[in-house]
Amino acid sequence: MDISLMVALVVVLALFFDFTNGFHDTANAMATPIATGALKPRVAVTIAAILNLVGAFLSTEVARTISGGLIREGDGGIQITPTMIFAGLIGAIMWNLATWLLGLPSSSSHALFGGLIGAVVVGAGFGAIDPGVLLSKIVLPAVIAPFIAAGIAYVATKIAYRVTRGPHAHAARGRFRMGQVFTSSLVSLAHGTNDAQKTMGVITLTLIAAGFQATGTGPEFWVISVCALAIALGTYVGGWRIIRTVGTGITDVSPAQGFAAEASTTATILASTHLGFALSTTQVASGSIIGAGLGRNHRSVRWRVAGRIGVAWLVTLPCAAAMAAIAELVARLGPWGVAADALAGATVIVFMFRRSRRNPVNHTNVTGEIPVVHHTPSVVMPKAPPSIASAKPPKTPAVNTEIRGRDAS
Incomplete structure (x- = not known):
């Protein structure tokens, strides 16, 4: 296949991944202010989209980590090819959508x-991966950062609840709700400085691998611009299913908790971006919410939901790697293999979006109750809050079959 055509295909696929990253991670910033009523759903995703766009232009350190560090250079130059990047993006997109x-x-x-x-690993072998960069810039931050964010949120929540005691408690809670507008906006800005850069790094890596850009250089302005637009558009679409899980599934969030969680998330992400750590904003945001729940009362955290999220964190990297490895094996067959990968990927994407329409979640019902299904063994439901536990069960079992679980919409 012509190298220019392959590069163009990879760029398009990378921008689609950037789009999915946007709607997949909207919850990191906006789940808690939507849950507490500090922001209306549509207003929240609009603010997040604008600030993601702005944040993408503020730094390129994370992009350089991906484009110039993770994949080693061999005697003949960088060892990754556009076809490998194409396969890697397919694995990432499939897991994101699932x-x-x-x-x-x-x-x-x-x-x-x-x-x-x-x-x-399939295309060039284990030696093409720099273990030092993988460990120091990706694995260790992924392990440490959520605990740091949880600790900060725990302390901040304790302080916040002390402030909200006494005769002026109601007024203090109102101020925390207003403060959430500011802190959630900061999270969106921080998300743009970190996550949009990952796609910038992938596109830059592709251009370097194809010989269209010098080794060791950072992303060009047009790359920064299109990646910023893609993640902003995805953010505006809104990942309502994940917003519901983060906003109401882990714990019942009060304005004080939301403020504390968002502040700790912002601090952790911005520090990591400055150091060039390719951090998971999802892990940091979820860790902050768990820490805020512990700061209020350890019983307020729904540990089964938190456990399912933890399992998803653990299996994300190997599952995406396995999908990409299969895609690379197929792509090695030549142009027909690349076409087969593209067709299979498109088919799965269409199937998932059609499947999601059976139980739609959008800005009108993102904070509503979620029906519970008991026949799905892969989903373990948390103890429902009183408002749900006291509700009458549906009369017709068929209603429950439309949704996989309380936190799966």
Whole structure:
């Protein structure tokens, strides 16, 4: 296949991944203010989209980590090819959409890294991956950052609840709700500085691998611009299924908790971006919400939901890697293999979107109750809050078959 055509195909696929990253990760910033009523759903995603767009132009350190560090250079130059990147993106996109369909806030970042690693290992061998960069810039931040964010959110929530005690408690809660507008906006800005750069890095890596850009250089302005637009558009679409899980599934969020969680998420992401760590904003945001729940009362955290999210974190990188490895094996058959990958990917994408329409979640019902299904063994439901537990069960079992679980919409 002509190299220019392959590069163009990879760029388009990378921008589609950037789009899915946007709607997959909208919940990181806007789930809690939507849950507490600090922002209307449509207003929230609009603010997030604008600030993601702005944030994408503020730094390129994370993009350089991906384009110039994770994949080693061999004697003949960088060892990855546009075809491997194409296969890696397919694995990342498939995993992103699968977890979105289930309403699971998994890491788009780890899906991308897993996809690239799986494709490169099949195409060039384990030696093409730099273990030092993988460990220091990706794995360790992924393990440490959620705990740091949870700790900060725990302390901030304790302080916030002390402030809201006494005769002026009601007024203080109102101020925290207003403060959420500011802190959630900061999370959106921070998300743009970190996550949009990952796609910039992938496109830059593709251009370097194809010989269209010098090794060691950063993303060009047109790459920054199109990636910023793609993630902003995806954010505006709104990942309502994941917003519902993060906003109401992990814990019942009060304005004070939401403020504390968003502040800790922002601080952690911005620090990591400055250091060039390709952090998972999803893990940080979820860790912050869990920490805020613990700061209120450990019983307020629905640990079964948190456990399912934790399992999704653990399996994201290897699952995306496995999908990408299969795609790379097929792509190695030549142009027909690449075409088969593209057709299979498009088929799965259409299927998932059609499947999602059976139980639509949008801005009108994102904070509503979620029916519970008991016949799906792969989903374990948390203890429902009183408002749901006291509701009358549906009379017709067929209603429950439309949704996979309380936190899966």
